[in-house]
């Protein structure tokens with residue numbers, strides 16, 4: 001089985017959202033084309049899904065500003081603007097994303113005491129989500145990953161896919177993804193490549 005994993009293509013990470021990724025909305029038509037091309041057996045999406053008092057929010061740390069470095073449960077943590085709060089429009093998928101085609105949605109980031117960039121497990125690696133189990137049960141042997149943001153949730157999801165799905169080939173689709181910081185994106189791509197994630201474009205996937 002070949003699966004597409006779409007990371008956090010939510011209003012909060014698109015222009016107008018609470019934690020906008022530059023050009024975040026530009027991934028939507030590319031991802032829809034990938035979905036509708038029909039080369040995936042399975043389409044899975046993650047959704048950043050925070051309680052209103054999530055500890056990664058600068059608002060929960062007196063005196064801190066968004067994008068400051070702080071701590072959460074004793075570990076270094078980037079403090080974010082409040083974003084993707086459960087059941088708010090900021091947490092909805094981008095309205096143009098073809099959500100009818102999504103077979104499984106993995107929500108993450110619900111524990112206020114730990115952040116969860118990866119769709120597979122919390123940043124402290126103590127608790128896993130159901131995603132690896134689901135993909136294993138579906139016998140996924142090829143997993144293509146894309147979405148927002150390349151330097152955070154996409155990167156950590158791809159690295160965890162390498163660790164937790166040792167039998168699967170893992171690819172990162174560069175033009176179906178955008179990141180927060182250009183230097184961070186460069187470093188993320190280098191790290192993914194070094195750890196065995198293949199870097200591809202949507203052209204490599206689409207039948208012509």
Ligand code: VGL
Pocket residue numbers: 007008013048080117148149150151152153154
């Ligand atoms: C993300 C920062 C905080 C992401 C989520 O989806 O990349 N980044 N929460």
Ligand code: ZN
Pocket residue numbers: 048050056083084109
């Ligand atoms: Zn978040």
